[in-house]
Amino acid sequence: MSTALAALERSLPTQFVQRGAVMMDVPILQPSDPYLDTAGEALRRRIFLTKGEDGRGLCLRPDFTIPVCLAHIAQGAGLPRRYAYCGTIFRQSGDGPSEYPQAGIEDLGDADRAAADGRTIADALGVLADCGIDLTIVETTVGDQALFEQFLSSLGLPSGWQRRLIRTFGHDTLLRQALESLATGGSRASIDSLSPELYELALARDLAKLSDNIRDRMEEGGLPLHRGRTPAEIAGRLIEKVAVAETRLDRTVLERLRAFLSIDCPLDRSVDALEMLCRESGTDLGHSLGAFKARGEALARAGVDLAGLRYRAAFGRALDYYTGMVFEVSAKGQDGPLVGGGRYDRLVSYLGARETIPAVGFALWPGRMASIASGVRA
Numbered sequence: 145m146s147t148a149l150a151a152l153e154r155s156l157p158t159q160f161v162q163r164g165a166v167m168m169d170v171p172i173l174q175p176s177d178p179y180l181d182t183a184g185e186a187l188r189r190r191i192f193l194t195k196g197e198d199g200r201g202l203c204l205r206p207d208f209t210i211p212v213c214l215a216h217i218a219q220g221a222g223l224p225r226r227y228a229y230c231g232t233i234f235r236q237s238g239d240g241p242s243e244y245p246q247a248g249i250e251d252l253g254d255a256d257r258a259a260a261d262g263r264t265i266a267d268a269l270g271v272l273a274d275c276g277i278d279l280t281i282v283e284t285t286v287g288d289q290a291l292f293e294q295f296l297s298s299l300g301l302p303s304g305w306q307r308r309l310i311r312t313f314g315h316d317t318l319l320r321q322a323l324e325s326l327a328t329g330g331s332r333a334s335i336d337s338l339s340p341e342l343y344e345l346a347l348a349r350d351l352a353k354l355s356d357n358i359r360d361r362m363e364e365g366g367l368p369l370h371r372g373r374t375p376a377e378i379a380g381r382l383i384e385k386v387a388v389a390e391t392r393l394d395r396t397v398l399e400r401l402r403a404f405l406s407i408d409c410p411l412d413r414s415v416d417a418l419e420m421l422c423r424e425s426g427t428d429l430g431h432s433l434g435a436f437k438a439r440g441e442a443l444a445r446a447g448v449d450l451a452g453l454r455y456r457a458a459f460g461r462a463l464d465y466y467t468g469m470v471f472e473v474s475a476k477g478q479d480g481p482l483v484g485g486g487r488y489d490r491l492v493s494y495l496g497a498r499e500t501i502p503a504v505g506f507a508l509w510p511g512r513m514a515s516i517a518s519g520v521r522a
């Protein structure tokens with residue numbers, strides 16, 4: 145290990161504790177289901193999977209966010225609480241290494257979401273600076289999953305399309321392709337093999353008749369039996385699929401979506417840009433825009449210069465658990481982020497907590513930091 149990396153790994157826990165976090169150790173071997181359900185396509189493919197003696201799916205931890213939340217639930221600790229970690233994560237990669245150091249802070253249970261978001265970005269930048277990274281050579285990009293979802297719902301797209309677009313958020317190419325098929329009705333191929341009878345019932349959104357028809361076909365053995373899916377569930381999906389395939393987006397709606405996605409400006413100008421778009425297109429971003437503004441103010445109060453951050457409406461992170469702010473810090477000219485993080489308000493209850501727990505965090509990549517750091521500050 146390089147001496148720069150070893151020095152970083154020694155200093156990061158102290159820096160986290162100074163920022164009010166408690167260090168947490170989590171096992172390397174983790175249950176795989178939470179990752180398979182929430183990690184998003186890009187990460188899912190890179191997970192090292194195995195099985196326990198009892199057949200339970202396990203994996204080598206591909207990040208710390210999920211294990212930290214699971215450990216928090218298991219310990220039943222009080223909230224709010226900031227957890228920190230520094231250790232190895234495992235992600236398969238074709239040519240490069242598959243083990244990397246990762247360190248970070250997860251902030252659980254702070255109901256003041258704007259303040260917690262602001263503190264997260266401020267801490268991420270503060271830690272980089274304290275590790276000897278010149279902040280003039282880094283670029284911070286901020287996006288907002290909730291704002292994107294709110295904008296989609298304001299367009300009145302069928303829910304299947306909204307879900308499809310939400311899944312592509314954070315993958316620029318997939319998002320472009322999805323917009324392309326929305327413009328041309330290009331996803332019809334996905335329903336070409338559907339029988340005319342099923343197609344008509346799905347198009348008419350006749351759930352009862354469609355379910356009956358599917359049940360009959362299943363009983364006759366005409367359709368493969370999907371383990372665990374009822375005829376009504378299959379019918380519901382089919383209705384959605386046909387609606388998605390049949391939607392060709394109205395030009396003006398598509399232009400509004402493209403105009404939103406093309407917003408790319410310094411963060412201090414983002415509220416003006418969003419408000420102008422809303423005014424021009426008659427869109428109401430409601431509560432999400434309010435939360436976005438409050439976050440900007442909290443960031444400024446936390447000492448972050450908003451003019452130095454970039455807001456990109458199409459910026460998302462390729463993990464499915466995010467629900468609000470997402471961000472990355474990268475060194476200009478270097479591949480891969482130094483820091484990545486965001487808000488994930490649904491994850492902790494999904495993992496088993498009884499109540500909804502607001503949560504936000506960031507992870508640092510010490511290997512990348514070591515190659516550009518000029519030395520940890522004493």
Ligand SMILES: N[C@@H](Cc1c[nH]c[nH+]1)C(=O)O
Pocket residue numbers: 206207208209248249250484485486487504505506507
């Ligand atoms: N676990 C995420 C980063 C993160 C921490 N907290 C929230 N997001 C990653 O590995 O990219």
